[in-house]
Amino acid sequence: MKAVILNTNFQLENGFTEKPHPKSNEVLIQIKASGFNPIDYQMLENELERKLISSPILGRELSGIIVETGDKVTHFTVGDEVYCGSGSMGSNGSYAEYIAVPESIVALKPSNISFEQAAAIPSVGMTALQIFNRLSLDINTNLLITGATGGVGSFLIKLLLANHYNKIMATVGTEENRNILLKMGLNNHQIVNYKEDNLAENLLKANNNLPFDIGVDLVGNYMSEITAEVLKINGFYFDVTALTNPESREMLFNKGNVIVNISNYAHSLSKNYAYYKNSLNEISRLIENNIIAPPKYKTIGNLSLETVLKAQSMLKNNQTQGNKLIMTHE
Numbered sequence: 001m002k003a004v005i006l007n008t009n010f011q012l013e014n015g016f017t018e019k020p021h022p023k024s025n026e027v028l029i030q031i032k033a034s035g036f037n038p039i040d041y042q043m044l045e046n047e048l049e050r051k052l053i054s055s056p057i058l059g060r061e062l063s064g065i066i067v068e069t070g071d072k073v074t075h076f077t078v079g080d081e082v083y084c085g086s087g088s089m090g091s092n093g094s095y096a097e098y099i100a101v102p103e104s105i106v107a108l109k110p111s112n113i114s115f116e117q118a119a120a121i122p123s124v125g126m127t128a129l130q131i132f133n134r135l136s137l138d139i140n141t142n143l144l145i146t147g148a149t150g151g152v153g154s155f156l157i158k159l160l161l162a163n164h165y166n167k168i169m170a171t172v173g174t175e176e177n178r179n180i181l182l183k184m185g186l187n188n189h190q191i192v193n194y195k196e197d198n199l200a201e202n203l204l205k206a207n208n209n210l211p212f213d214i215g216v217d218l219v220g221n222y223m224s225e226i227t228a229e230v231l232k233i234n235g236f237y238f239d240v241t242a243l244t245n246p247e248s249r250e251m252l253f254n255k256g257n258v259i260v261n262i263s264n265y266a267h268s269l270s271k272n273y274a275y276y277k278n279s280l281n282e283i284s285r286l287i288e289n290n291i292i293a294p295p296k297y298k299t300i301g302n303l304s305l306e307t308v309l310k311a312q313s314m315l316k317n318n319q320t321q322g323n324k325l326i327m328t329h330e
Helices: 038-047 115-119 121-133 151-162 175-184 199-206 222-230 248-254 264-269 276-289 307-315
Strands: 003-005 010-017 026-035 062-069 080-084 096-103 143-146 168-172 191-193 212-217 231-239 259-260 299-300 324-328
Touching: 003 199, 003 307, 010 307, 026 080, 026 115, 038 307, 062 115, 080 115, 080 276, 115 299, 115 324, 121 151, 121 231, 121 276, 143 151, 143 222, 151 175, 168 175, 168 199, 175 191, 191 199, 199 222, 212 222, 222 231, 222 248, 299 307, 307 324
Parallel strands: 143 168, 143 212, 168 191, 212 231, 231 259, 299 324
Antiparallel strands: 003 010, 026 062, 026 096, 026 324, 062 080
16 A cells, blocks of 8 residues: 655655554554644654654544454444544554554544544544543633644634633734634633733733633643743643743742643553544534534645655644644545
């Protein structure tokens, strides 16, 4: 089968490899669309992330059609339209024509959306849902979200608003991204431009000069410092990127802040694969009942090295404009 393959020098290249055969508990999916995530290039550049590579074929979310099932598969049949996050399940990744994965991580694609829309969901949707489920919000909780127009941030805000929670403050870098959040339902005073001077002061001022109870940091590095600075003593810092720095960690420690690590890997390490299916089924329910909308997406090319490199460059340089980047497989 055609695939984009990581060679022994950690360089990506076009190639061909044997089509996988599903094990007894697996389904073979002909991939119709796949999504890109920052971890796709971080694995090539960061030693910590590189340890998560389980296959020379990268990519971790997809939608497609089941073309073969193992003899112990009970919940799916050939022809089912499905989606999933492949994660680190011992399978190849999604930069390929086919993938064999355990049926326990697969869900039926929401019937009212396209393959491209479905491929945009797994990573951002499951991450946002995990954040939402662990927030423990009440009506008085002040919440800051950095990187709010990225895939996870946008999906999280949709979940929050759908559940009638709106004490949200968000950061953006452009007027275009401000307009995205306004269309989603936030008000102008809830949106702060992180490129302006005195960002921490501006955030506190926008929050009635009160520190935040919770900070959901979807950016890391410098923004981890800002988030730590504006959190209250004994507040909660949700770390989604693992990109805190020494300055932010010192502030978080000195304030007695609780650090909540958000990682879908925890469930693959514990072999709790049902988490993936249950999360996707919940997201499907929300989308099919028009409670939330799927992520915005942009198709940038067909399965090829050129498309992969283009996507990684756009992610690195923050050129997605709030869209999930999607690759089609024809």
